[in-house]
Structure formats: structure tokens, C-alpha cells
Amino acid sequence: MREFKILEIKQGVFDDNNKQADGLREDLKKRGTFLLNLMSSPGSGKTTTLVKTIRALKETVKIGVMEADIDSDVDAVTIGQEDVKVIQLHTGGMCHLDAEMTRQGLHGLGMDDLDLVILENVGNLVCPAEFDTGSSKNAMILSVPEGDDKPLKYPLMFSIVDVLLINKIDVLPYFDFDVDACIERAKKCNPNIKVILCSARNGEGIEEFADWIKTEVATWKKEQ
Amino acid sequence: MREFKILEIKQGVFDDNNKQADGLREDLKKRGTFLLNLMSSPGSGKTTTLVKTIRALKETVKIGVMEADIDSDVDAVTIGQEDVKVIQLHTGGMCHLDAEMTRQGLHGLGMDDLDLVILENVGNLVCPAEFDTGSSKNAMILSVPEGDDKPLKYPLMFSIVDVLLINKIDVLPYFDFDVDACIERAKKCNPNIKVILCSARNGEGIEEFADWIKTEVATWKKEQ
Secondary structure (H helix, E strand, C coil): CCCEEEECCCCCCCCCHHHHHHHHHHHHHHCCEEEEEEEECCCHHHHHHHHHHHHHHHHCCEECCCCCCEEEEEEEEEEEECCEEEEEEEEEEEEEECCCHHHHHHHHHHHCCCCCCEEECCCCCCHHCCCCCCCCEEEEEHHHHHCCCCCHHHHHHHHHHCCEEEHHHHHHHHHHCHHHHHHHHHHHHHHCEEEEEECCCCCCCHHHHHHHHHHHHHHHHHHH | CCCCCCEEEECCCCCCCCHHHHHHHHHHHHHHCEEEEEEEECCCHHHHHHHHHHHCCCCCCHHHHHHHCCCHHHHHHHHHHCEEEEEEEECCEEEEECCCHHHCCCCCHHCCCEEEEEEEECCCCCCCHCCCCCCCCEEEEEEEECCCHHHHCHHHHHCCEEEEEEEEEHHHHCCCCCHHHHHHHHHHHHHCEEEEEEECCCCCCCCHHHHHHHHHHHHHHHHC
């Protein structure tokens, strides 16, 4: 397993998080490092999806992962098995990351040779939607057991993400989840949202997500 | 369906939320109204559990429900079908309720004749754990699809609740969820936590939860 650091990150002291986020995004573009901010509720399958996505990408893309959590390092331990660069960020009780916290994380991770850094944000559909981390793109996971009404209840989150992964579709037969209704509600929040149906458990849809990431990383580097 | 109000509640202006919470708890005790604060991740089944619990209680206990949400009124519409007093609280983007917001909600609901008010808090395992609402007792739901590692990742939430409902046990065969390991982890955060296995869908465990509430309401009134 890869060794990893645990970093206690502090909330940004800057009034204007949007300005900090734009600055970070610009710095990342100059380096040619693409930052993907991955958000979801607790337990929607972020870490398992990440593991499968890393396996689909790591031959062609140099990847680093930042695991943000209130406490614990269980996710960094899991990701460390995949032999990619990983750091555990402890938010000290904070329910989200801002751009300055993300910058501290990137500094701790070190990104000299990385094409892609994936930030697994704190499990929360509310606060992370309100803070631009400086990411190149945002993705979210909604899992089938959570219900198809979530775009109605957390519209801001659905409005700020580029990709929505509807995960755990292998258990669709056991839940009352209307895929079409969910997509329609998500598109009402965000007409440009890309939707991928997937199952991190059986691998369905992971290739499509990995391909989307590859294209985005290539475009980011081209614009460098 | 019962008509319900939608109330926009404002964050408390008080420095000391704990003091406000203690004050509210005292006021509620004087009235003999028991306030239960119900918390969980988005999609763990709070509203469905509430519906079934209300049906088990409403012949013997006078119930009011406060549905807190960032936006939308889907949950109040659902609870309104059960012919209990209900109010939808909009938190204006806030990810939790503090004691002052809870007091605004109770004032909007009106509680002259109520034995029990249930607050369905915002779907979030982080922030609601940090703010005492003034509730008599706290309960949380963790659903099987979220995973048995959640007490490791959100220890504060597990440490402040009196009851943990492990919900959606009807889908246990389709998920890798170790009930014993989960309970052991929860008890490490909180040795006194009461754990109830339930399925809001098929009704298992609801009677046990309703009985616990009945006993707590009776004790609360006795201490009045």
C-alpha cells in the first residue's frame, strides 16, 4: 500500500472565496493539472467509484487523490491500495472545503507530475455546493437508494455539477427509483448536466466516466 | 390533506446557541411538549419512517411535525397526508437548524395542544450534529445502503444521538453491510446509544421506535 500523509487543513481566511477559486483554477491550468471535485451524500459510493475509475485511468493518466473527511482515514487507506498518490485531509469539523483549503491539500499532496487530481469532498449535499474549490470540473454521485427526489431537495448541488453519476443501478429492482423522473428533475436544475448510469460494484458505466475524464484532461492541457 | 404553512426561518443571532437551546428545552418541559430531533443523510428514509411512526402513535399522542429543508415542500406534502399538524421550514440555504431557528419553527407550527413535536432536520450528517436545537432527545437514521463504516466517518453525529435507527434492513441481502460491526462502531462513539433495526418500507422495527417515543413522552410529562 502507498504511504499517505494526514493533513489538518484550516478554513480559508479570505473574504472572497470565488476570487481564490479563480486564482487556483488559473494556477492549475498553467501547470496542466486537472482538478475534479467529486461530491455526494455520505454512503453513495464515492470511494468505490473512485477505485474503479482509477483502475480504468491509471495506465494513461497520472493521478493524485485528496480524501477529505471530518475525521478518520478509512478512505485514504482504501485508495492507497491502488498505488496512486493520495493524501487524507482532515477538515477539523468543517462540512465543506473552500478554495484555500483545497490549495493547502494540493500543496500537501504535491502535484509536480500529476495530470489529474481528484478531490473526494466531504459527504454532504448542502455546504460543498456553496463553495467553489477552484476545481476544473465538478461531479456528483446520487445513489439509487437515496431516492429520485433529491434534485428537488438539493437543487443547488445539481445546478453546479458538470456530471451526475447515478450509482448503484444494480439494486434498481429493489427500490422505487424512477430513473427518467430523476434525470428530468436534474436537467431542470441544470440543462447541460451529463448523466451517467453506473454501478461501482459491477463496473457498469465506469468506462464512460473514465472516458469523460480523459477527454476533459486532454482539453485542459490543450488550453494550457 | 392537511394544509400547511411554509416558513422562512432565519439563523439565530445569539452567540451562545447552547444557552438558547437549554432555554428552549426548559420552556418545552414546562408546556409538557416533547421535541424529538430526527437527523440523517439525504435519502436514508426519514420521511417514510416518520409516516409509519406517526401511524403507530397518533391514536394516543398528539403530534406535530416540522419539516426542515433548504428548499421544496415535498416532505410536508407527504406528512400532510397523515392528518397531523405540519409546517415546512425553509432554512434559506443553511445546512442545519440552531435553537433559535427551532423556536421560530415551533412558534409557526403552534404547539398548544401537542404532546410531541418531531423535527425532521436537514439531510446532513455533519452540521446538524454541531448545533443543539433544544430538543428533548435526538434520533438518527442510518440506512443499510450507506454502509457500516459511517460511525467511523461521522463520529460526532453518532455521539450526540439517543437512538440510532438502522433502516432499510429489508435490502440487507443486496449490500455488504455488517450489522454487528456497525453497532460496535456506533457504541464506541456512544456507549448508551439505543439501536433499533427497522424497515420503514415493511414496517419492521417501527413499533419498537414508537414505544420508545411513548415512554420518553410520558417521562417528559411526569418531570414537568
